[in-house]
Amino acid sequence: MxxxxxxxxxxxxxxxxxxxxxxxxxxxxGSPTAGGPKAGGSDGPTAAEKVYAEIAGLSGKQxxxxxxxxxxxxxxxxxxTSMTSDVADAVTGExxxxxxxxxxxxxxxxxxxxQRILQEQGANFRGNDVVETNANELFALNKEHFLAxxxxxxxxxxxxxxxxxxxxxxxxxxxxxxxxTKLVPAEQQPKTWExxxxxxxxxxxxxxxxxxDWYLTLYGYWKKQSKSDExxxxxxxxxxxxxxxxxxHTVQGELLSAGQFSVVASNYSYIVERAKKKGAPVDYLPFVxxxxxxxxGVGLMKTAQHPAAAMLFADWLLEEGQKxxxxxxxxxxxxxxxxxxxGVEIVPVDVKTLVEHGDEWSKRYxxxxxxxxxxxxx
Amino acid sequence: xxxxxxxxxPATKPxxxxxxxxxxxxxxxIIVAVVGVIGYLALVPLYYLLWGTxxxxxxxxxxxxxxxxxxxxxxxxxxxxxxxAIGAAVLALFVGTSxxxxxxxxxxxxxxxxxxASIIPLIIPGILYTIAxxxxxxxxxxxxxxxxxxxxxxxxxxxxxxxxxxxxxxxLHLSPIVFLLMVAAFRAMDPSLEESAxxxxxxRLQVFRRITVPLTRPAIIAAVLIMTVRSLExxxxxxxxGLQNGIYVFTSRIYFVLRTYPPDLGxxxxxxxGLLVLAMIGVAISNLxxxxxxSFQTVTGKGFRxxxxxxxRWRPVMGAAILAYFFxxxxxxxxxxxxxxxxxxYQPPSAAAFKSMSLDNYRQLLHLSQAMTALKNSVYLGLxxxxxxxxxxxxxxxxxxxxxxxxxxxxxxxxxxPLVIPGLVLGLALxxxxxxxxxxxYGTLFILLIAYCTRYMPYGMRYAVTSMQQISAELEESAQxxxxxxxxxxxxxxxxxxxxxxxxGWIYILVVSFRELSSSILLYSPGNEVLSIxxxxxxxxxxxxxxxxxxxxxxxTLVVLVTVAYKLGAKVGLKQD
Numbered sequence: 041m042x043x044x045x046x047x048x049x050x051x052x053x054x055x056x057x058x059x060x061x062x063x064x065x066x067x068x069x070g071s072p073t074a075g076g077p078k079a080g081g082s083d084g085p086t087a088a089e090k091v092y093a094e095i096a097g098l099s100g101k102q103x104x105x106x107x108x109x110x111x112x113x114x115x116x117x118x119x120x121t122s123m124t125s126d127v128a129d130a131v132t133g134e135x136x137x138x139x140x141x142x143x144x145x146x147x148x149x150x151x152x153x154x155q156r157i158l159q160e161q162g163a164n165f166r167g168n169d170v171v172e173t174n175a176n177e178l179f180a181l182n183k184e185h186f187l188a189x190x191x192x193x194x195x196x197x198x199x200x201x202x203x204x205x206x207x208x209x210x211x212x213x214x215x216x217x218x219x220x221t222k223l224v225p226a227e228q229q230p231k232t233w234e235x236x237x238x239x240x241x242x243x244x245x246x247x248x249x250x251x252x253d254w255y256l257t258l259y260g261y262w263k264k265q266s267k268s269d270e271x272x273x274x275x276x277x278x279x280x281x282x283x284x285x286x287x288x289h290t291v292q293g294e295l296l297s298a299g300q301f302s303v304v305a306s307n308y309s310y311i312v313e314r315a316k317k318k319g320a321p322v323d324y325l326p327f328v329x330x331x332x333x334x335x336x337g338v339g340l341m342k343t344a345q346h347p348a349a350a351m352l353f354a355d356w357l358l359e360e361g362q363k364x365x366x367x368x369x370x371x372x373x374x375x376x377x378x379x380x381x382x383g384v385e386i387v388p389v390d391v392k393t394l395v396e397h398g399d400e401w402s403k404r405y406x407x408x409x410x411x412x413x414x415x416x417x418x
Numbered sequence: 419x420x421x422x423x424x425x426x427x428p429a430t431k432p433x434x435x436x437x438x439x440x441x442x443x444x445x446x447x448i449i450v451a452v453v454g455v456i457g458y459l460a461l462v463p464l465y466y467l468l469w470g471t472x473x474x475x476x477x478x479x480x481x482x483x484x485x486x487x488x489x490x491x492x493x494x495x496x497x498x499x500x501x502x503a504i505g506a507a508v509l510a511l512f513v514g515t516s517x518x519x520x521x522x523x524x525x526x527x528x529x530x531x532x533x534x535a536s537i538i539p540l541i542i543p544g545i546l547y548t549i550a551x552x553x554x555x556x557x558x559x560x561x562x563x564x565x566x567x568x569x570x571x572x573x574x575x576x577x578x579x580x581x582x583x584x585x586x587x588x589x590l591h592l593s594p595i596v597f598l599l600m601v602a603a604f605r606a607m608d609p610s611l612e613e614s615a616x617x618x619x620x621x622r623l624q625v626f627r628r629i630t631v632p633l634t635r636p637a638i639i640a641a642v643l644i645m646t647v648r649s650l651e652x653x654x655x656x657x658x659x660g661l662q663n664g665i666y667v668f669t670s671r672i673y674f675v676l677r678t679y680p681p682d683l684g685x686x687x688x689x690x691x692g693l694l695v696l697a698m699i700g701v702a703i704s705n706l707x708x709x710x711x712x713s714f715q716t717v718t719g720k721g722f723r724x725x726x727x728x729x730x731r732w733r734p735v736m737g738a739a740i741l742a743y744f745f746x747x748x749x750x751x752x753x754x755x756x757x758x759x760x761x762x763x764y765q766p767p768s769a770a771a772f773k774s775m776s777l778d779n780y781r782q783l784l785h786l787s788q789a790m791t792a793l794k795n796s797v798y799l800g801l802x803x804x805x806x807x808x809x810x811x812x813x814x815x816x817x818x819x820x821x822x823x824x825x826x827x828x829x830x831x832x833x834x835x836p837l838v839i840p841g842l843v844l845g846l847a848l849x850x851x852x853x854x855x856x857x858x859x860y861g862t863l864f865i866l867l868i869a870y871c872t873r874y875m876p877y878g879m880r881y882a883v884t885s886m887q888q889i890s891a892e893l894e895e896s897a898q899x900x901x902x903x904x905x906x907x908x909x910x911x912x913x914x915x916x917x918x919x920x921x922x923g924w925i926y927i928l929v930v931s932f933r934e935l936s937s938s939i940l941l942y943s944p945g946n947e948v949l950s951i952x953x954x955x956x957x958x959x960x961x962x963x964x965x966x967x968x969x970x971x972x973x974x975t976l977v978v979l980v981t982v983a984y985k986l987g988a989k990v991g992l993k994q995d
Contacts, residue, residue, distance in 0.1 A: 118944075125955035144944035147955065152939050155846065159940075163853035165860070249661060285664065287657040290960045291549065298764045299559050300552065311960050319774075320763040410666060 088169075088347035089188050092340060095351055096191040103192070107355065108139060110348030116142040117349040120157060121172040122150040122336075127368045134364055135356060141349055150174040154181065161186050161343065169344035170353050172210065175335045176253070179395040182206030187339040190351070194358035197374045201388040207339035209373040210357050211365050212388075214309040215254045215332040218293075218324040223302040230328055233258060236305050237275045242282030244302035246295070249287045252398070252405035254306040257332050257389045276408050279305060285409050297322055306332075310369045317369075330385040335373070445904040449821075452813040453829055459872045460832040463839045466847035471687030482684025487692075499667040502584055502656065503649035509589030510645050511638065513743075514596025519630070520736060522604040523612075525726045527737040538748050540594035540929050541976045542755070543953055544654040546969045549962070550751035551578050551587045552658065553758075559766060561754070579662045588655045590747050592648060594929075595877075596641040598922035599884060603637035604630075605918040606888045609727065622732075636704070636887040640880040643700040647837050650693060686840060693838040701834050705818070705827060752973065759967035779967035788947045793975075795863060796932050796949040803870035804927035807878040808920045812913065815882035820891065833879035836872045841936025844869060849941060861943040869937045874927040881926070885919025886912075925980055932972065 132143040154177040160167040187206030202209025286292040293311040297320035312324045362372040520526040555578040656667045760775040818830045852860040897907040935950040956965040
């Protein structure tokens with residue numbers, strides 16, 4: 041008898057707990073992971089889009105003045121970005137100093153920025169006005185119809201490889217081989233991408249775990265050079281043979297400075313440049329060509345609450361901001377004079393293939409780095 | 419009743435009368451609230467995870483399992499994972515238990531030193547700890563190798579890039595979990611049992627093996643359970659040490675499937691569900707073992723005062739062993755960090771390196787824009803989540819261990835669920851719910867608090883259940899017979915007796931919450947940054963030297979906090995002579 045009362049209470053507690061949880065979650069309906077509703081579909085232009093369209097026709101001083109006037113009324117800007125924090129601090133600091141507009145920055149890795157926006161837009165939460173991140177993620181955001189059209193003379197100055205539907209490149213990350221100058225004697229450094237396959241680097245070369253964007257672009261480039269699939273697979277397999285696989289470009293750069301690797305296949309040049317500036321024994325110059333460039337860009341949100349500030353930010357980043365990016369050691373999208381990359385062959389990452397067939401290429405690359413086995417399925 | 423050894427309390431008559439009046443007693447209210455909270459915290463992410471695993475845009479699907487497990491090399495992955503996880507668990511168990519035993523139960527020297535220091539591996543962020551070990555024991559650049567080379571010649575090289583190296587680093591990094599659990603268990607142990615065995619002629623080793631270990635079995639099982647799951651899930655060590663020589667583990671799969679767009683939640687979920695099944699079995703076994711009688715109940719009605727055992731002539735030997743241990747596992751990595759924090763970039767020690775040393779990295783730390791806000795937020799969140807979790811889990815543990823409520827095992831299982839949910843999935847689940855909830859939590863510090871409470875609930879529960887299993891029901895019975903209400907009994911009898919375990923759990927949560935990144939990074943908002951995000955940013959910036967400085971500062975801060983907590987903690991609960 042004694043236990044009956046307790047039993048009832050127990051069951052009550054369990055039912056109650058389950059009930060609370062299920063109503064709170066289940067009440068939202070549908071699969072939480074099946075993707076949110078498409079924003080800005082057929083309902084016509086949003087308020088923000090109207091502002092963008094209105095300004096799009098203007099140019100020069102007139103455009104800037106109008107944007108400044110509207111943006112000052114809006115008073116602030118919500119920016120989501122995957123710029124590293126030192127760059128983000130410099131950029132937003134300068135922007136707010138110049139225009140007196142507060143910038144709220146959410147900063148995270150590019151995949152996280154994408155996830156955050158997908159979640160927020162799925163719930164009709166207007167978290168950000170503008171996004172600055174990697175090509176893959178911007179491409180995905182545009183596919184979800186979250187990004188508005190951005191027109192202007194600054195965009196027109198960006199090379200064609202950096203103008204995409206819904207977003208515009210602001211800077212490029214350059215993939216290039218780098219080496220430790222203490223471990224690699226002068227003139228012994230790799231001079232072509234094919235050099236990386238040389239057996240002399242076995243046990244000394246490092247490759248990154250997730251650089252399939254680099255892989256697919258170099259693959260495509262070699263194909264264009266009329267190398268056969270077998271030849272290309274053999275080259276990558278030879279690179280991976282005895283390669284030390286690392287996770288993360290930053291760690292890779294750090295371990296290159298420390299002498300754990302002699303050569304890194306595909307680090308970002310700016311990471312190596314920074315270490316070099318501090319005096320670390322590393323280099324990436326002269327460039328192994330072609331340099332593979334992955335665009336990072338800016339996109340305006342259709343649901344922006346501060347559309348004028350967003351547009352002003354995009355304009356500014358493509359004008360005054362470009363110089364600032366150079367000062368931070370990055371490669372700007374617009375080069376007006378004094379091109380530091382003059383005469384260097386640059387191949388942009390094939391963003392379309394990356395997004396549409398990224399999964400397939402990611403798996404192929406995973407196989408390449410995992411044991412250097414030949415990739416045959418294609 | 420006593421022979422069946424059920425630790426449950428018989429319900430007393432007045433209670434039943436109160437229930438009949440259908441007026442909820444405080445006891446009922448508290449139990450319902452705690453069960454509700456545990457269920458809610460666990461079920462939200464679990465529901466999200468299961469939906470993502472079994473349903474895609476076209477309805478029910480098992481495709482995630484095919485993608486997750488349908489890899490030709492999965493057998494090798496699982497074998498590597500198990501070898502690594504079990505190895506790390508065993509090492510951590512050995513190290514953590516020995517240290518805890520020596521610290522609590524013997525008169526070993528250097529107690530003050532090693533108590534704070536044994537927690538240091540927990541404080542150092544995983545990525546820093548692992549990289550410090552690369553600098554120490556890489557065959558190419560390892561400092562330890564440079565030291566031992568003249569002694570042993572070229573043949574013998576420490577190589578951290580092997581499964582053994584991975585086990586070493588992960589095991590040491592995990593050992594504080596065991597240490598904290600076992601300290602609590604040993605504190606609550608009646609030494610007269612060991613003393614009787616010694617009197618009857620048993621050797622010290624026999625006593626340890628036949629008396630001490632069996633009595634602390636619930637804590638040992640809990641430790642093994644947590645650590646195996648943790649090392650199966652860990653990514654930093656396998657990523658930084660294993661990949662270099664092509665040692666792939668199970669979790670590299672989770673990384674691969676989550677990094678694509680859209681993230682393959684189905685496959686990630688399938689992997690997590692695999693872990694979940696393992697963990698559920700583990701919890702069930704641990705409860706079965708814990709229930710098996712009064713044999714662990716060392717805190718009984720008989721008065722006792724835990725008193726340290728005299729090591730006699732072993733005292734200097736143990737002291738030396740402890741010093742050696744600390745040199746290799748704590749001082750070594752910490753010195754590397756300290757050394758790096760003075761440099762412009764990492765380089766092996768040389769005259770030039772020492773000449774280039776400066777305090778620049780610390781200066782830069784002072785100028786980080788959000789450093790103060792982040793520190794403050796981390797302290798709030800750490801204290802808040804540690805306190806809330808341990809308070810709720812104290813009640814939760816009572817429900818699981820003492821009550822006879824049907825389905826009480828479910829509460830324990832639920833509390834364990836978050837351990838297997840990947841941080842990113844937890845972040846996604848919470849943002850999904852609170853973006854749609856009418857309560858404006860999204861974008862505030864509270865959403866992080868909920869995330870932290872969810873993530874650390876499993877640890878809290880293990881710490882609390884373990885302690886509860888050591889306390890005999892007769893103490894509560896006496897209190898109730900003397901007319902104390904349930905709440906009075908809980909507050910005045912149980913809580914003080916539980917306090918070593920609760921304090922250990924509290925410290926653990928406080929410390930690890932400073933490092934939580936995978937769900938914080940998705941959920942934080944401008945102005946709500948936490949310390950781990952700052953660490954991540956410095957890491958991304960490639961500012962490894964600044965990061966080392968930050969690591970040093972964090973270690974100092976938390977060592978102070980933990981020491982204070984222990985000094986305060988020593989004033990409540992069981993007293994030592």
